[in-house]
Structures are given as C-alpha cells and as structure tokens.
Amino acid sequence: MTAISAGVVFAPLLLASAAFGGDGGADERAAWRIEPARTHIGFVVDAVGFPRTRGEFHVFNGRLSLDFDRPAASRVAFTVRADSIEVGSSSFNDTLRGSNFLDAQHFPDIHFESTRVEKRDESTVDLIGDLTLLGVTRPLTVEVEVKRLGAARISFVAHAHIDRLAYGMNSGFPIISRDVELTVSSEALAG
Amino acid sequence: MKRPPARWSDGLIALHWLSAAWLALVFALGLAATAADLDAARKFDLYQTHKALGWLTLVLLAARLAARAARAAPKPAPSWSRATRWASGSIHAALYALLAAVPLIGWLRVSSAIVPIPVSLFGLATIPNIAPVDGAFSERMALAHKLGAWTLAALAIFHAAAALKHQFVDRDAILSRMWPWAGDRTS
Numbered sequence: 001m002t003a004i005s006a007g008v009v010f011a012p013l014l015l016a017s018a019a020f021g022g023d024g025g026a027d028e029r030a031a032w033r034i035e036p037a038r039t040h041i042g043f044v045v046d047a048v049g050f051p052r053t054r055g056e057f058h059v060f061n062g063r064l065s066l067d068f069d070r071p072a073a074s075r076v077a078f079t080v081r082a083d084s085i086e087v088g089s090s091s092f093n094d095t096l097r098g099s100n101f102l103d104a105q106h107f108p109d110i111h112f113e114s115t116r117v118e119k120r121d122e123s124t125v126d127l128i129g130d131l132t133l134l135g136v137t138r139p140l141t142v143e144v145e146v147k148r149l150g151a152a153r154i155s156f157v158a159h160a161h162i163d164r165l166a167y168g169m170n171s172g173f174p175i176i177s178r179d180v181e182l183t184v185s186s187e188a189l190a191g
Numbered sequence: 192m193k194r195p196p197a198r199w200s201d202g203l204i205a206l207h208w209l210s211a212a213w214l215a216l217v218f219a220l221g222l223a224a225t226a227a228d229l230d231a232a233r234k235f236d237l238y239q240t241h242k243a244l245g246w247l248t249l250v251l252l253a254a255r256l257a258a259r260a261a262r263a264a265p266k267p268a269p270s271w272s273r274a275t276r277w278a279s280g281s282i283h284a285a286l287y288a289l290l291a292a293v294p295l296i297g298w299l300r301v302s303s304a305i306v307p308i309p310v311s312l313f314g315l316a317t318i319p320n321i322a323p324v325d326g327a328f329s330e331r332m333a334l335a336h337k338l339g340a341w342t343l344a345a346l347a348i349f350h351a352a353a354a355l356k357h358q359f360v361d362r363d364a365i366l367s368r369m370w371p372w373a374g375d376r377t378s
Contacts, residue, residue, distance in 0.1 A: 051230055051231040088232030092235040094314070172306040
C-alpha cells in the first residue's frame with residue numbers, strides 16, 4: 001500500500017473525532033458517534049458496454065442527533081470528501097475526481113443534510129433532506145433501516161437513488177447511466 | 192552512384208522488431224479490454240494502457256519513417272519476379288498505411304467519444320483530443336479501428352509467413368536483411 005492509501009484509510013478517523021466535540025444542544029436529541037471503521041459509503045453506476053462500476057468514498061464525517069421517542073425530531077448531516085473516491089484503479093479514480101465528473105478541485109465536498117424524518121415502520125425511516133453535489137442542492141430521500149444493537153450502539157443501512165443529471169453531472173450520458181445508487185452502512189455509538 | 196546497402200540499418204532493424212513486439216502487446220491489450228469479463232477498474236486500466244501504448248505506436252512509426260528516409264532501402268532479391276516485387280511493395284505499403292491509420296482512428300474514437308476519457312501517457316501527459324464529441328461518429332470510428340486492427344494483424348501474420356517462406360523455402364535470404372544477428376553473413 002502506498003502512503004496515499006494509508007492516508008485515505010486513516011483520515012476518516014481524524015475527521016470524525018474532530019467533528020463531534022461540541023455536538024448536542026439543549027434538546028432531547030442525543031448525539032451519536034459514527035464509527036468510521038464500520039462505515040462504508042458505496043455507490044453503483046451502470047454503463048452500456050462497460051461493467052457496473054462500484055466504488056466507495058473513504059473520507060467523510062457525519063452528525064447524528066437521534067430521538068428514538070420522536071423520530072421526526074432526529075437530524076442527520078453527512079459530508080463526503082469528493083476526492084476520497086475509490087473504485088480500485090488510480091487512473092479511474094483520477095478520471096472520476098476530474099472536471100467531467102465530481103470536479104473535486106472546485107467542489108471538494110458532497111453534503112447531505114436532513115430536513116425531515118418520517119417513520120415508515122418499526123425499523124425504517126425516510127430521511128428527507130438536501131443533497132449538495134457539484135454545488136447544486138436538490139431534495140433527496142434516503143431510506144434508512146436502523147437496528148439497535150444495545151443501549152449505546154446502533155447499526156444502520158441507508159439507500160438513496162441519485163439522478164446525477166439533476167446536479168449537472170452530464171458526462172458520458174447516456175452511455176453511463178444517470179442513476180447512481182448510494183448505500184451507506186454504518187454503526188454509531190451513543191454519546 | 193552509391194550502391195544500395197545489403198541490409199536495413201541497425202536502427203531500422205531495432206525499430207522494426209520493437210514495433211512488432213509493441214503492436215502485439217497493444218493488440219492483446221485491446222482484445223482483452225473489449226472481450227474479457229473483468230471488473231470496471233481492471234477494464235478501465237486495460238483501456239487506458241491500450242490507449243497510451245497505442246498512441247505511442249505513432250511515435251514509433253514516425254521514428255521508423257525517419258530512419259527509413261535517412262538511408263536507402265536494400266536492393267530487392269535478384270531472384271524476385273516482377274509480380275513478387277509488386278506484391279511485396281503493396282503489402283508493405285498497406286502495412287505502413289494501417290500502422291498510421293489504426294492508431295489515428297483509435298485517437299479519433301477516443302476524442303469524439305461521449306464518455307470523455309482522453310489518452311493519458313501513464314499520468315505524465317494527457318494527449319489532446321482531435322475531434323469534437325459526436326457519439327455516432329465515435330461508434331463508427333470504433334468499428335473502423337477494430338476492422339483496421341484485425342486487418343493489420345492478418346497482414347502482419349502474412350508478412351511474417353512470407354518472410355519465413357522466402358528465407359527457408361526460396362532461400363533468397365530476405366529475412367537476413369531484417370534479422371538482428373545476421374549482419375556478418377550478409378554484409
């Protein structure tokens with residue numbers, strides 16, 4: 001492994017530990033710490049005449065303020081560093097970071113912030129919020145399945161469908177699909 | 192008048208064999224990239240390597256043409272008929288034409304492709320595009336590139352078979368003029 005890869009692996013730990021120092025206001029919500037080592041932010045994109053591309057973002061931080069009694073009061077914010085994309089090939093990574101796709105130099109962060117939470121059933125909620133990608137903010141609904149693994153630990157798996165054209169990421173369409181499937185699996189600790 | 196040399200120059204011989212090996216590799220990479228059932232990252236890398244090495248064959252070709260222009264060609268084998276000379280000349284002209292056309296068409300294909308991934312020389316330099324984006328044109332260039340590459344491969348095999356036939360059946364020592372370690376026997 002190169003020094004760069006090692007940096008990518010450890011960066012989430014640093015970012016995450018820096019992000020949660022002062023969270024948690026005077027309300028009923030409790031701040032949860034995301035465990036970077038158990039968090040995977042993956043995406044899948046299809047193309048015509050090219051294999052399905054699967055990748056991950058390795059650098060991110062997130063804030064979870066959860067209220068299990070009143071799920072609608074919960075808030076989630078997540079920021080992903082665009083240049084931390086990893087698809088298993090450095091030249092492919094560079095292409096995706098470049099101006100035709102993520103344009104990471106001009107738009108370093110991909111950001112999601114919930115505005116509303118709707119409970120679907122006992123374990124599933126819809127997080128409704130705004131995704132900012134390439135500087136364009138559009139509403140996004142994220143379906144989240146939450147499992148309590150104990151009093152102080154939860155796991156969750158989130159799915160969202162992103163239409164990249166809505167954010168002005170048009171390159172390669174229609175050879176490369178407009179549909180990007182996003183999956184975030186993570187665990188978080190209370191406090 | 193200066194007599195034509197008995198052999199090709201050492202530089203041209205070196206470039207010929209380097210080109211042969213290089214083109215075989217580029218062809219194999221192209222086949223693997225299009226045919227192999229691979230994950231996206233491996234396929235991307237194969238395409239990028241094929242595109243970089245393929246583009247560099249244009250540099251090799253320019254060097255060969257320069258080396259060829261720098262010195263007279265060896266004289267034709269005395270035993271060759273007019274028809275054989277014509278056939279040999281035509282095949283060689285076609286080989287050179289394809290050596291230029293196949294990578295150029297590939298470059299046009301990449302340049303005009305909807306998916307904008309230019310030729311990159313292993314991250315050291317990015318080769319500029321030479322055509323505007325046009326998906327239908329790009330697909331036509333892809334087909335022409337493929338047909339041209341297969342024709343070039345077939346002609347190269349024919350060229351090698353003919354050289355072996357002349358060397359070992361006709362025994363006119365034609366291969367010795369291009370063989371790297373045959374200098375002492377023919378000069």
